[in-house]
Amino acid sequence: MTTLTRQDLNFGQVVADILCEFLEVAIHLILYVREVYPSGIFQKRKKYNVPVQMSCHPELNQYIQDTLQCVKPLIEKNEAEKVVVVIMDKEHHPVERFVFEISQPPLLSISSETLLSHVEQLLRAVILKISVCDAVLDNNPPGCTFTVLVYTRESATRNMEKVQVIKDFPWIVADEQEVLMQEPRLIPLKTMTSDIVKMQLYVEERAHKGQQNTA
Amino acid sequence: QKDHSPSPSSDPKVILLPCKSAPSRERVQLWLHAKRQYECLQREMKRIG
Secondary structure (H helix, E strand, O other), rough: OOEEEOOOOHHHHHHHHHHHHHHHHHHHHHHHHHHOOOOEEEEEEEEEEEEEEEOOHHHHHHHHHHHHHHHHHHHHHHOEEEEEEEOOOOOOOEEEEEEEEEEOOOOOEEEEOOHHHHHHHHHHHHHHHHHHHHHHOOOOOOEEEEEEEEEEEHHHHHHHHHHHHHOOOOEEEHHHHOOOOOOEEEEEEEEEEEOOOEEEEEEEOOOOOOOOOOO | OOOOOOOOOOOOOEEEEEEOOOOOHHHHHHHHHHHHHHHHHHHHHHOOO
16 A cells, blocks of 8 residues: 655646546536526536536536636635535525535545546545435525535635636635525435545535525 | 744635625526427438428
8 A cells, every 4th residue: 555645746736637527417407406597507527427407508608617716726726515405595595505524635545547446436435425405405485595614724825826817706704604505404424435536425405495595 | 843834813614605606596496497498409400301
């Protein structure tokens, strides 16, 4: 077994590439499953050897890509603690939060050449969980929209600045009160543990989606 | 090896979000409608020859 540090072989970059590709698929699928956009804009594709629904709307696809391109430097440096896909009602109050909790071990134990296929297998299981999550969630009110949040540390925001300027895609610090829900229902979807990354996915769901959150 | 990373107390946690909003459902719905009309027109033109 070979033990590598995060600096070796630029593993941070490899992990960031894998995770951002995964998050892109996951975001498209969440938007489809939770009916944030009309189903007509989604097309069936194969990712991780399973069928998924991906949007073919150019502006939406670009938005998702730009978002993840800004998040990537944080993941690369292991500075993104959580990436959260928030679905909001017409009044911009969160109704659902898909929380991807990410942690990367400082030392990487590479046991075999099958590492990447093992990671792919784990990510496939997460994708499959997302594709059936509507069974355990209440319907969302009409007219929902979404945003992506990143939980990081203040010092890490400097890593994003260059990308923000290049992509003309600025980010701001969110007001915690506006992005959180009071006493949400917690639905664990999947936990994955691999040599290069650990990820926990759960959904926080607002108790009464039809009613406005009084937080 | 000395750790040069700032202490958690001097480096508070922050939540970031993009300034730009994702396209609205209505905007996407309009695009889809236009796309379907275009595809219908294309099929009709092919049929006519």
